[in-house]
Amino acid sequence: MTETKPRYHHGDLPSTLLHSARVLLEQDGIAALKLRAITRHAGVSATAATPHFGNLSGVLSALAAIGFNELTAAMSNTAHKTMRDIGLAYIRFAIANPGLFTLMFRNDSVDRTTPDLKNASEKALACLAHLPSDTPSSSPLDKAAQMASAWAKVHGLAILAIDGQLQALTPQPLTPILLEKLLANTLSLK
Amino acid sequence: MTETKPRYHHGDLPSTLLHSARVLLEQDGIAALKLRAITRHAGVSATAATPHFGNLSGVLSALAAIGFNELTAAMSNTAHKTMRDIGLAYIRFAIANPGLFTLMFRNDSVDRTTPDLKNASEKALACLAHLPSDTPSSSPLDKAAQMASAWAKVHGLAILAIDGQLQALTPQPLTPILLEKLLANTLSLK
DNA sequence: GGGGCATCTTTACAGTGTAAAAATATAAAG
DNA sequence: CTTTATATTTTTACACTGTAAAGATGCCCC
Numbered sequence: 281m282t283e284t285k286p287r288y289h290h291g292d293l294p295s296t297l298l299h300s301a302r303v304l305l306e307q308d309g310i311a312a313l314k315l316r317a318i319t320r321h322a323g324v325s326a327t328a329a330t331p332h333f334g335n336l337s338g339v340l341s342a343l344a345a346i347g348f349n350e351l352t353a354a355m356s357n358t359a360h361k362t363m364r365d366i367g368l369a370y371i372r373f374a375i376a377n378p379g380l381f382t383l384m385f386r387n388d389s390v391d392r393t394t395p396d397l398k399n400a401s402e403k404a405l406a407c408l409a410h411l412p413s414d415t416p417s418s419s420p421l422d423k424a425a426q427m428a429s430a431w432a433k434v435h436g437l438a439i440l441a442i443d444g445q446l447q448a449l450t451p452q453p454l455t456p457i458l459l460e461k462l463l464a465n466t467l468s469l470k
Numbered sequence: 471m472t473e474t475k476p477r478y479h480h481g482d483l484p485s486t487l488l489h490s491a492r493v494l495l496e497q498d499g500i501a502a503l504k505l506r507a508i509t510r511h512a513g514v515s516a517t518a519a520t521p522h523f524g525n526l527s528g529v530l531s532a533l534a535a536i537g538f539n540e541l542t543a544a545m546s547n548t549a550h551k552t553m554r555d556i557g558l559a560y561i562r563f564a565i566a567n568p569g570l571f572t573l574m575f576r577n578d579s580v581d582r583t584t585p586d587l588k589n590a591s592e593k594a595l596a597c598l599a600h601l602p603s604d605t606p607s608s609s610p611l612d613k614a615a616q617m618a619s620a621w622a623k624v625h626g627l628a629i630l631a632i633d634g635q636l637q638a639l640t641p642q643p644l645t646p647i648l649l650e651k652l653l654a655n656t657l658s659l660k
Numbered sequence: 661g662g663g664g665c666a667t668c669t670t671t672a673c674a675g676t677g678t679a680a681a682a683a684t685a686t687a688a689a690g
Numbered sequence: 691c692t693t694t695a696t697a698t699t700t701t702t703a704c705a706c707t708g709t710a711a712a713g714a715t716g717c718c719c720c
Contacts, residue, residue, distance in 0.1 A: 301671090311578045315708060325669045327709070336708065364632065387633065388501045402638075409639060423646070424639040427657035429623060429638075432526025432656065437618065443577065446593075448677075449599060449614040449621075458611070465615035465621065483698085505677060515700045517678070522698090526677065 294332045294342075296322050305379040306441045313340060340383060347380040351397065355407040363411050367467045368460075370408065370438050374438035375459075404460035405456040408434060437466060453455070484522045484532075487513050491533050495569040503530060503573070525534035530573060531584045537570040545597040553601050557624040557657045558650075560598065564628035565649075571632065598624060628655060 290296070300321040305314045315336040316326050333339045354373045357367040374381040383389060384401070392398060409427045439444050446462065447454050454462070490511040494502045505526040506516050523529045544563045548555040564571040573579060574591070583590060598619045630636050636652065637644050644652070 293667080306497060309578065314706090316706085324709095326670055327670090329501070330709075334614060360624060385629075388499065392524070404640060405635070420641055424636075424657060424686090425659060427639045427651055428636055428652060428656045429659045432626030432630055433619060433623045434626070434627065435623030436624070439575075439625065439629070440618065440622055443575070446614075446618055448595060449617045451610055462615055462618060465612060466618045469615060469619045504675085506675080516676095517701090518699055520678075520699095 289323060290328075293322070293324065293328060297324075297339060298346065301339055302346075302380070302382060305343070305383065306377075310379050310382055310386070310389075313389070315339065327348070327394055333435040335387065337391045338394070340386075340389050341391045341397045344386075344390045345397040346396070347377065347384045348397070348404045350377075351381075351384075352400070352404045352407060355404070361412070361429055363434075364464065364467045366411065367437070368463060370434050371438045371441055371463055374442055376458045378442045379455055381438065405431070405464075434467070437463060439470070479541075483512070483514065483518060487514075487519055487522070487529060488533055488536065491529055492570070495533070495573065496567075500567075500569050500572055500576070500579075501559065502612045503579070507564060514594045520613075527579065527581045528584070530579050531581045533570070534574045534576075535587040535590040536565065536592045537574045537629045538587070539566070539573075541571075542590070542597060545594070551602070553620055553624075554654065554657045556601065557620075557627070558653060560624050561628045561631055561653055564632055569634045571628065595621070624657070627653060 296366070297318055301313060301318045304321055313336075315329060318339065319326050319328050322328075329336075329339055333342060348388055351370065351373050354369045355366050358369050372394075390397065410432045411427075411430055413426050414424070437446075441459065441463070446459065449460065450458070452458070487508055491508045494507055494511055503526075503536060505519060509516050509518055512518075519529055523532060541560065541563050541601075544557050544559045548559050574580065580587065582591070598621045600621055602619075603613070603616050605616075627636075631649065631653070636649065640648070640652065642648065
């Protein structure tokens with residue numbers, strides 16, 4: 281629809297395809313991420329993605345890499361580099377892009393050996409893993425445990441929020457405002 | 471293979487199919503959970519599952535329900551009803567049954583409105599949600615935050631463990647023994 | 661201009677899920 | 691025991707899917 285410059289046969293097809301994939305993902309969920317649906321949406325033939333991405337997994341891996349880059353950006357834009365703020369940025373990203381977030385951690389749809397994806401995901405993980413720890417850690421295993429604890433809580437919370445399972449924990453219906461408060465409270469717990 | 475009593479046409483096909491599905495899941499991962507592969511493995515025609523489960527989603531939902539029941543049993547068999555022991559049971563189950571655990575939380579493969587699955591998953595959640603809290607909570611939102619924190623940490627840890635991403639946090643290679651220690655340490659953190 | 665080549669389309673094929681109709685065996689009724 | 695009804699399974703058919711292989715298309719650079 282809104283290509284920048286139609287230079288080659290069809291403009292730069294790779295970004296067009298990724299755009300289509302993202303639209304479909306947001307519109308109809310992760311089940312709609314079929315190769316033929318993506319190429320159909322982009323207005324090209326069914327196999328047009330092959331020279332650029334190889335196969336479906338290639339397209340989805342590229343899209344997942346974009347997601348990790350955006351997630352990294354969101355975490356980097358926080359004012360305070362605290363567990364609470366970075367965690368909130370992480371979870372807000374997940375809630376704002378549930379389909380993309382799900383795809384990013386879907387091992388069977390995505391090829392994690394792709395260099396782009398590997399780099400992008402490692403950068404995002406680094407933002408979470410190198411949070412300043414409040415309690416001094418003695419052994420390396422303790423340090424790992426602290427990082428695992430933070431990363432697990434944030435990631436777990438994001439998943440629960442996306443799946444709507446946090447609803448089950450509160451008596452009252454969970455409005456967006458209340459959800460934010462719940463997340464902040466949860467992240468503030470040590 | 472090992473039917474109890476071959477009464478009907480083919481024995482009780484439902485459990486045979488679920489057994490086949492589970493074998494395929496453990497052998498070849500979640501991508502192998504095709505309806506035709508399951509029926510082929512069970513030695514019946516491609517559409518034999520229809521009268522019992524309706525469609526593929528029905529089979530997978532039933533299998534996921536079994537998983538939740540086993541998870542509940544694992545958590546109920548712990549000696550101490552502490553965050554640490556119940557959490558460890560939860561994560562050990564995930565590590566022992568990675569495919570099944572993944573399936574259980576896969577929203578697009580599974581139909582959560584199925585009564586069996588809904589009941590089973592709610593029971594499992596209840597085991598985690600009603601842990602004794604160490605710090606007295608004032609508001610209901612605080613209580614929800616405490617439950618969310620525990621549930622998120624345990625679930626997040628399980629996912630990280632399954633994906634092998636805990637490896638990235640430790641300098642040394644993560645042997646099973648070291649993994650157990652890391653999990654215990656992480657769960658002991660408040 | 662005219663090769664060379666990346667890009668895209670066409671065609672073909674093996675799989676998939678599942679709806680519909682036909683076949684089969686069990687259970688129930690007479 | 692025979693006959694009917696019903697639940698179970700198979701057969702058939704169809705619209706999909708991903709992708710390999712071969713053919714067309716148009717850009718780039720010498």
